[in-house]
Amino acid sequence: FRNFDVIYGYNAAESYALAIAHLADRIKGGKAFATPWPTDDPGLSRQERRELQTLLANRGHPIGEIDGMIGANSRQAIQAEQKRLGMAVDGRPGQKLLTTLRAPPPGR
The missing domain is CATH 1.10.101.10 (PGBD-like superfamily/PGBD)
Known part of the structure; x- marks a missing residue:
């Protein structure tokens, strides 16, 4: 969550922070989202x-x-x-x- 908070502090949009954090996770070999966005x-x-x-x-x-x-x-x-x-x-x-x-x- 600390990384998310730092990214979110740069651009206060949940979708932006989530996308950048997820991209970083994927680059280092992480898996795709397990839960869909709460639309x-x-x-x-x-x-x-x-x-x-x-x-x-x-x-x-x-x-x-x-x-x-x-x-x-x-x-x-x-x-x-x-x-x-x-x-x-x-x-x-x-x-x-x-x-x-x-x-x-x-x-x-």
Whole structure:
């Protein structure tokens, strides 16, 4: 994941970082992807990633700087919320999680 984060820091597009990291793995003899891209849950724009980080920070997760860059702290917070919500725990910031976290808590 550290290599992915470095590549992602250069160009904050999941598809770009994933493609470059996968290309590097393939060049060194790695296998093709074992799981297809989760096309049923579109990714987030940089503004939406900032919003997601804000929502996670407001729930007490130690995000650090709200910058729209999904690093280790953000991924851990995403995984914690995915687990709490009964979602697949993959640490991926997507529209489904953002939409769920935008909704007011029950009883409000």
